Amino acid sequence: MYDIIGDIHGQASMLKDLLKSMGYKVQKGVYKHESRKAVFLGDFINRGPEILETVRTVRAMVETGNALAILGNHELNAIIFELKDKAGKPLFKRLLKYRMPLTQTFKEFVHIPDEYKSHIKWMRTLPMFLELDGIRIVHACWDEQSIEIVRNNYTEGRLKKSVLKQISKNSNEVSKAFWQTCKGVDFKLPNDLLVYDETGQAHRRFRTKWWLNPKGMKFQDLSLESRFDLPAYTIPPEISGERIPYGEDEPIVFFGHYCLKNGDNIFTPNLCCLDSCVSRKGKLAAYRWSGEKKLIPENIVK
Known part of the structure; x- marks a missing residue:
């Protein structure tokens, strides 16, 4: 095994x-x-x-x-x-x-x-x-x-240069699929909300528990491995997504x-x-x- x-x-x-x-x-x-x-x-x-x-x-x-x-x-x-x-x-x-x-x-x-x-x-x-x-x-x-997009773009046993070009552009469904598969799902915070880590650096996004539906969750409960404190209140439905x-x-x-x-x-x-x-x-x-x-x-x- x-x-x-x-x-x-x-x-x-x-x-x-x-x-x-x-x-x-x-x-x-x-x-x-x-x-x-x-x-x-x-x-x-x-x-x-x-x-x-x-x-x-x-x-x-x-x-x-x-x-x-x-x-x-x-x-x-x-x-x-x-x-x-x-x-x-x-x-x-x-x-x-x-x-x-x-x-x-x-x-x-x-x-x-x-x-x-x-x-x-x-x-x-x-x-x-x-x-x-x-x-x-x-x-x-x-x-x-x-996963299906990644599967369809991994051909002949390798990542072709044409696919890598798409991944590098960060502005298409192929790029999104590859980076989501190896970097997860980030939550982008509203423009009027900044959070700071222990070094004082500001952050506008955080890693999420990708296996959960964020609707109705609190910011801090959705976060996965954040090195900074997040708000304890429920994510507004206008920005939570599903x-x-x-x-x-x-x-x-x-x-x-x-x-x-x-x-x-x-x-x-x-x-x-x-x-x-x-x-x-x-x-x-x-x-x-x-x-x-x-x-x-x-x-x-x-």
Whole structure:
């Protein structure tokens, strides 16, 4: 069965310790298990001190059939950042906001650019989601409409440049579907409402519990992993919008992305977030799934 592993963000030592604790052993330089397969939820690059070793470890496991992996938003950003035109020049403006998260990754690969290019090419072959034996794997949000659009735009086993161009423009249904799948659903606050985090920085949007219908909810109850306090009053119906909630009879969804340093990883019997915030001194988390229809808290390993 499957061991689903959350966001690694360059913490190769944590990853290896976790794999060993679950019975994986190194054979010919690759971590393997006699009867189980690892599934990586994306975001294995950026932030941490061992990005190169993390990518090598994950890729080796995937290419030898000992693991599966999907793209996170950090990998998708890196892929788009590296797109070139026929003359070998960057296809898009390399804005600072896209470059900054990649700084640590660039630093580790500065002396081996050809290997970095190889990893980017490999990442383009990774899917945005998986459906495995009755469970669903996605980086941030499982929305049926978005999943269908993503499915239709992942062809010939890779993300084509024409699709990546659409994703980068951020102004079409393809772009919206891809970013929602790997970044979730943000709620945009009204223009006359600002919230501030602990550093004093103002925010106009926050991450939401995508599986809920926001209608009739309070701002703070809809929020997921916000680093700032939100109003305790009900969201006005004029701005709340509506979503189809993720049903309790739907398959289990494993996802990452939300940096849950505190609290439980299991939200409902069929929703589990495995990003335990390694980039903020948290622990790398995994769920050992063995065919159950409802999530079992004891199956989480950290």
